[in-house]
Amino acid sequence: MSDKTIQGDTASKAPRNTTGGWLSDLDRKRAAGPFLADHASPGTGMSTTAVHAGTHDDPRTGAVGTPIYQASTFVLGDNQYKSVEDGFVRDRFIYSRYGNPSQWAVQEKLAALEGAESAIVFSSGMAAITSTVLALMDKGAHVVASSDLYGGTFNLFNQEFPTLGMFATLVDPHDYEAIEAAIQPNTQLMYFEAITNPMLKVIDIPRLSEIAKRRNVRLVVDATFAPPVAMRTLDHGVDVVIHSASKYLNGHSDLIAGVAAGPRKLIDMIWPRLLNFGGSLDPHACFLLERGLKTLAVRMRAHEESAMALATYLEGQPKVQKVFYPFLESHPDHATAKRLLKNGTGNITFVIEGGDAAALRLVDALSIPKQATSLGGVESLISLPFNTSQATFTARQRADVGIDPGCVRLSVGIEDAADLIADFENALGTIYASKDLTHA
Amino acid sequence: MRNSIPTAALSEFVNEVSDTPEEALMDYGIEINWESGTRSRTDTKPMKVGPHQVSRSFSWKADEPRQLMGNNHGPNPQELLLSGLGSCMMVSFIAGATAEGIQLETVRIDFDATLDLRGFMGLGTNSTVGFPEIKYKIHVTGDASQEQFAELHRKSVAHSPNAQTILNPVGLSGEIISTQMESQSVAGFAPTIQPRKKVQS
Numbered sequence: 154m155s156d157k158t159i160q161g162d163t164a165s166k167a168p169r170n171t172t173g174g175w176l177s178d179l180d181r182k183r184a185a186g187p188f189l190a191d192h193a194s195p196g197t198g199m200s201t202t203a204v205h206a207g208t209h210d211d212p213r214t215g216a217v218g219t220p221i222y223q224a225s226t227f228v229l230g231d232n233q234y235k236s237v238e239d240g241f242v243r244d245r246f247i248y249s250r251y252g253n254p255s256q257w258a259v260q261e262k263l264a265a266l267e268g269a270e271s272a273i274v275f276s277s278g279m280a281a282i283t284s285t286v287l288a289l290m291d292k293g294a295h296v297v298a299s300s301d302l303y304g305g306t307f308n309l310f311n312q313e314f315p316t317l318g319m320f321a322t323l324v325d326p327h328d329y330e331a332i333e334a335a336i337q338p339n340t341q342l343m344y345f346e347a348i349t350n351p352m353l354k355v356i357d358i359p360r361l362s363e364i365a366k367r368r369n370v371r372l373v374v375d376a377t378f379a380p381p382v383a384m385r386t387l388d389h390g391v392d393v394v395i396h397s398a399s400k401y402l403n404g405h406s407d408l409i410a411g412v413a414a415g416p417r418k419l420i421d422m423i424w425p426r427l428l429n430f431g432g433s434l435d436p437h438a439c440f441l442l443e444r445g446l447k448t449l450a451v452r453m454r455a456h457e458e459s460a461m462a463l464a465t466y467l468e469g470q471p472k473v474q475k476v477f478y479p480f481l482e483s484h485p486d487h488a489t490a491k492r493l494l495k496n497g498t499g500n501i502t503f504v505i506e507g508g509d510a511a512a513l514r515l516v517d518a519l520s521i522p523k524q525a526t527s528l529g530g531v532e533s534l535i536s537l538p539f540n541t542s543q544a545t546f547t548a549r550q551r552a553d554v555g556i557d558p559g560c561v562r563l564s565v566g567i568e569d570a571a572d573l574i575a576d577f578e579n580a581l582g583t584i585y586a587s588k589d590l591t592h593a
Numbered sequence: 594m595r596n597s598i599p600t601a602a603l604s605e606f607v608n609e610v611s612d613t614p615e616e617a618l619m620d621y622g623i624e625i626n627w628e629s630g631t632r633s634r635t636d637t638k639p640m641k642v643g644p645h646q647v648s649r650s651f652s653w654k655a656d657e658p659r660q661l662m663g664n665n666h667g668p669n670p671q672e673l674l675l676s677g678l679g680s681c682m683m684v685s686f687i688a689g690a691t692a693e694g695i696q697l698e699t700v701r702i703d704f705d706a707t708l709d710l711r712g713f714m715g716l717g718t719n720s721t722v723g724f725p726e727i728k729y730k731i732h733v734t735g736d737a738s739q740e741q742f743a744e745l746h747r748k749s750v751a752h753s754p755n756a757q758t759i760l761n762p763v764g765l766s767g768e769i770i771s772t773q774m775e776s777q778s779v780a781g782f783a784p785t786i787q788p789r790k791k792v793q794s
Contacts, residue, residue: 168604170694175748177611179604179692240599293650318650338639339648369646418609421602 159232161245161252162187167235183417185270187244189257194265199382200450207261208443209254219258221440225249243424251428255436259443260412263402266381266449267394269414273427274439278377278397279305280432281411285393287430288423289342289371292318296342297335299326299356301349301554303375304542326356329364336368343370347386348378351502351538351562352555353477355486358493362390371419377401380529382453383496393419400529401498403445404452408438452531455567457497462570463563464501466577472585474559477502499565500528508558509539511584515561518580521573528564533573535563598691616643631663632656671724675704679729681755689749690735697735704729727759 168181194206211220227233227246236245246252256274264272275281286309290296298310300323310321322335326345336343343365348355358374365372373393376386380401386394393415396402403410411432413423427433434442457480464478476483479490480497505511516524522533526541536542538556548558565573610617622638633656637649655670657663668676679702690697705728712722733742750756 168600168692170600171689171692173693173744175752176603176607176688176692179600179607181601181604182608183605238595239601240594240603241601291648291650294648338646339650341646341648366644369641369644371645418605 157231159245160227160230161232161236163190164188165241165244167239167241181241183421185264185417187252187257187271188261189254192261198450199266202265203262203382203449204447206265207258207263208447209258219255219440219443221436222254223436224253243421249436250431250433253436253439255439255443256434259439259446262443262446263398263412264414266385266446267414268381268385268387269394269420270417271420272412272414273420273424274398274434274442275411275413275427275432276434276438277409277432278375278395278399278411279309280427280430281395281397281413282306282375283309284426284430284432285373285395285413285423286342286344287317288426289373289393289419290319291341293339294341295320295322295337295339296344297322297324297332297340297370298344299346299349300324301326301346301352301354302344303346303350303377304545306344306375326354329357329360332361333364333368336364336370340368340370343372345372345374346378347374347376347384348479348498348500349554350378351500351542351560353378353479353484353500353502354555355479355484355490355493357489358384358386358389358391365392366390378498378500378528379494380449380453380498382450383494383498387415389493392416393423398442399527401453401456402449402529403442404449404529404531405441405445406525406527406530406532406534408441410434410438410442452567453496453498456499456529456565459568459570459573460499460501460565461497463565463573463577464503466574467501467503470577470581472506472581473503474506475504475557498529499533499567501563501565503561503563504557505559505561505581506585509537509560512537512539512559512561514584515580518583519576520580521568521576522563522566528562530564531567533564533566533568535561538562595694596687596691596697598688600691600694603688603691613643618643628654630656631661632666671706671708675706675727678727678755678759679704682729682749682753685749685753685756686731686733686745689745689752690737693737693741693745695735695737695741695745697733699732699734701732702729703732 164184165187166181168179171178189209194202209219210217226248233245233247236242242251246254260272260274264270275284298321314321324331324335326349343361345356345361347358362372371392373395374386374391375395376384377397377400380396393413396412398410398412399408413420460478461480464476464481467473468476468481468483478484478501479486479494481487484490505515516535516537519535522535524536525534526536527534538560539551543551543556620641623635624638625633625635627633632654634652634654637651640647640649654667655673656666657669658665683700683702686700687697706724706726708724709720711717712720731746
C-alpha cells in the first residue's frame with residue numbers, strides 16, 4: 154500500500170535530482186522549522202507568542218491545545234521513505250527519538266520565543282549542552298568557557314573532554330581581554346552563561362559575540378537564568394542558545410528537559426547528536442513543558458515583582474551582609490543588567506552574618522521557600538552553594554568565584570512579596586535571637 | 594540515506610553558498626617537519642570552513658624506500674600526491690552520483706604513474722622532473738547506466754579541485770627564512786658524529 158500523505162513538515166520537499174547536471178542544480182534550500190502545518194502565530198508580543206506559537210488544536214476533533222502524541226513510532230508512507238533516502242528525516246515523522254508532533258509543537262513555541270529558526274528539546278539541560286557542544290567541536294578542538302560554569306557543564310569539560318581529545322580553558326567571564334587571549338587556532342567554541350550561578354554576574358553577551366565573530370569562533374550561551382521575556386539571547390549575536398527547560402521555561406518544578414535553539418543550519422548539525430546520544434524528550438513531558446510555557450511572560454513578571462521587593466527588603470536588614478539581585482543598584486553588573494534584561498528574574502543570592510552555620514539555620518527557619526536545589530519554579534526554592542551546587546569546591550575555590558561563607562541561593566517564586574518578606578522577617582528574627590541565647 | 598550523504602543537506606549547503614559566497618571559502622594548511630633522512634612528518638593546521646575555525650588534528654609521515662636512501666617508513670610524496678588527487682576525485686564522484694540519485698555499491702580507483710628520476714637528479718635534458726602522465730581506472734558498481742557513469746566521470750573530474758590543480762598551471766610562491774649556524778666540523782681532524790640540528794624554516 155502506498156500512502157502519498159506528507160506526515161511531517163509539508164513545506165519540506167525532497168531536492169530534485171540532477172540529470173546530467175551538477176551540484177549547482179540542486180534546488181532544496183534550508184528553511185526554518187520543522188513545523189506542523191498552519192503554524193502561523195498571531196501577534197508579536199511575548200505573552201501572545203507564549204500562549205499561541207506552536208500550539209496546534211487537534212485537526213480531527215477541534216479540541217483546543219496540542220494533543221499529547223504518546224507514540225513511539227509512526228505509520229510509514231512514500232514520503233517518509235523518500236526522506237530517509239534523501240536525508241531530510243528531521244522533517245518527517247518516523248520514530249519519536251527522531252521527532253514527534255508533541256516535540257515539534259513545543260519546539261516551535263520555544264523557537265518563536267527565542268526568535269530562532271529552529272529548536273530541539275532534549276530529555277535534560279545537560280543532554281542539550283552535550284549534544285550542542287559535541288556537534289560544534291571536532292577532535293583536538295578547544296573551547297574557551299566561563300570559570301563560573303554550572304557544575305554539570307564543568308564536569309563535561311573537565312571529565313569527558315580529555316577522553317574525547319578536546320580541551321577547555323576556563324576564564325573569568327568578565328575579563329574580556331583574557332577571553333580573547335585564550336582563543337587558539339583550534340578553538341571552535343566560546344561557551345558562556347548569560348547570568349552566572351550563584352553569583353548572578355550578568356555577562357555582556359554582545360561583547361562576547363563581537364569577539365567570537367571577529368575571531369571566527371562560534372558562541373554558545375546557556376541562558377537558563379535569563380529566559381526569553383528577560384532576554385532574547387540570539388538577538389545579541391549568539392549562535393546557539395541553550396536552556397535547562399526544567400527551570401523558568403517550564404516553571405513548575407515538575408519535569409526535566411532541555412532545549413537548544415538557533416539557526417536551522419546549526420540545529421540540524423545538533424540533531425544527529427540527539428539521535429546518537431539518545432536524549433529525546435517524552436511526548437508527555439513535551440505537553441507539560443508546552444503548557445508551562447504558555448504562562449512564561451506572566452510568571453516572569455511575577456518573579457521580578459516578588460524578587461525585587463524581597464531583595465530590597467533583604468538589603469535593608471543588618472544581619473544580611475550582601476544582596477545580589479541584578480536590578481538592585483548595588484549589583485556590580487547593574488548597568489549591564491539594565492541594558493540587556495527586559496525583565497528581571499527570581500534569583501537572589503545573599504550572604505548573612507554567621508557563615509554557613511547561620512545560613513543552615515535560616516533555611517530551616519523559613520516556611521515558604523522549599524529547601525531544594527533547582528530554580529525558576531512558581532514556588533520559592535532555597536539552597537546553600539556550600540553543600541549543594543558548589544559542594545565539590547574547597548572553601549578557597551568558592552571564594553575565588555565570590556561565594557562567601559553564609560551565602561544563600563534563593564529562587565523567588567510567584568508568591569506574594571508581602572508573605573515572603575514576613576517569612577524572612579520571622580526567620581531572621583528567630584535565628585539571630587536563638588544565636589544570641591546560645592552565647593548568653 | 595543514499596551513499597551515506599544527505600542529499601537534502603548537500604542541496605541546502607549549495608544554495609547557502611549561492612546566497613553567501615564566503616561560506617564556500619576553505620582555508621587549509623599543513624606543516625611539514627623533517628624528521629630524519631628522507632622521512633618527514635606532516636601535521637594539519639586548523640582549517641577555516643567559511644568564516645569559522647575547525648580543528649584538524651591529523652598527522653602522517655612520508656618516506657622513501659631504502660633503494661632511494663630512505664627507510665621505507667611511510668608512503669612517498671608521489672604516492673601521497675596520487676592519493677590526494679584520487680581521494681578528491683572520489684569525493685567529487687560520490688557527491689555527483691548522490692545529487693544524480695545514483696546508488697553506488699562499490700567504487701575503486703586504480704592509479705599508475707611512472708617517474709623518471711633523471712629529471713630529479715639533473716641528468717639528461719629530455720626527461721621531465723614531474724610525472725609526464727598519470728593513468729587511472731575507476732571501477733564502479735551502482736544503479737546507473739554506462740552512459741550515466743561516463744558522464745558522471747567527466748563531470749566529477751571537471752569539478753575536482755585537486756584534478757584541476759594538476760591539470761592547470763598553478764602559482765607556487767614560496768620564500769625561505771634561513772639561519773646560518775657556525776660550522777661544527779673541523780678540517781684536518783678525524784670526522785666525529787655531530788648531532789643534527791634543524792635549520793629554522
